[in-house]
Amino acid sequence: MSDTRQAILAAARSAVQARGYNALSFREIGKEIGVKSASIHYHFPTKGDLGAELARDYTAQGKAYLDELSACDSAVGCFDGYLAIFRKALEDDNRMCLCGIMAAEQHDLPEQVRVEVSRFTDMNVAWLESRLESLLPELRADAPHDRAIAIFAAIEGAQLVARGRSDATMYDRAIQSYRASGLIPG
Amino acid sequence: MSDTRQAILAAARSAVQARGYNALSFREIGKEIGVKSASIHYHFPTKGDLGAELARDYTAQGKAYLDELSACDSAVGCFDGYLAIFRKALEDDNRMCLCGIMAAEQHDLPEQVRVEVSRFTDMNVAWLESRLESLLPELRADAPHDRAIAIFAAIEGAQLVARGRSDATMYDRAIQSYRASGLIPG
DNA sequence: ACCTGAACACCGTTCAAGT
């Protein structure tokens, strides 16, 4: 893959995690990496093509990370690792999960981007569900799929709210309550 | 207050709940209500002024609604009413909490809008905290403020994720798990 | 008091033209 294409993807990912899909600008990316905005259209014909590729790569890399995490010692440790990903985005210039921020922009997304955002959610929910099942019957989650959706949504929400206040400790406090109440194991 | 000003606010609120602050367009609102975009600047000098007013009104109306809700019979019924607000936005053309969607756009918001979004969060957390305290010691929430943050974040997240899939039942399932796990009373 | 047209620098997109 060409260097320019890689540079576009890197700059675009960073921009979307910070400011969202709508704020993504071909001209700004062009300035950042030293090409004209028209050149970016050579690699990604439309903004939707770029957004979809961004989400696709993000999901693939997330999946690779989670597959490693599945091999960790304790099930509770797995959740620690999972929660750390979302915390890290906040630490990194108050960024957000790429697909979380795009979910908020749902109505403005081209269909091809929407599909990829959904795939990211599915991937996360499936991983959480398999982790929950490995904790049974200890956890007694009688509806692991719905519980997985709930955990994913709660974590995304904690990130969203903490980010809205530029205060990562709000994320920590929400997570602590999720655990204290029994929503998240640990 | 002038009719035009009211029409601007109504059209703008609907647009932001559907598509976010970034997608809010003076020209589109102008077309919708039958004035030129330049006229809107007469009422709201900048987009930030309009966004801030939007969030301010939204918080005030939310507070009025929650104050009524506080007088309801049972504490659990209070939470039912609260949860229904967020569900209703999804039913209404897959819309989102005005301040929830703006929180996702944090980095693009003028400071004056950010302040108002924070006030909305504070108002909600304070209300939830007072509801939790009225349930003590039944609930044994040893950190009601953090628990209130957690509940607010979890609900916003459930709305965000359900909206990303255009599937309001995902919201229901997440909420059901929040209750089953004990995060939300009821 | 309220609205407008015209201008400015932005945006994604297209396309013919360059190397």
Next chain:
DNA sequence: ACCTGAACACCGTTCAAGT
């Protein structure tokens, strides 16, 4: 294969000018 300049219709904003 990869990049560009110029054009198009959009955007928020400003401001002098209208009523």
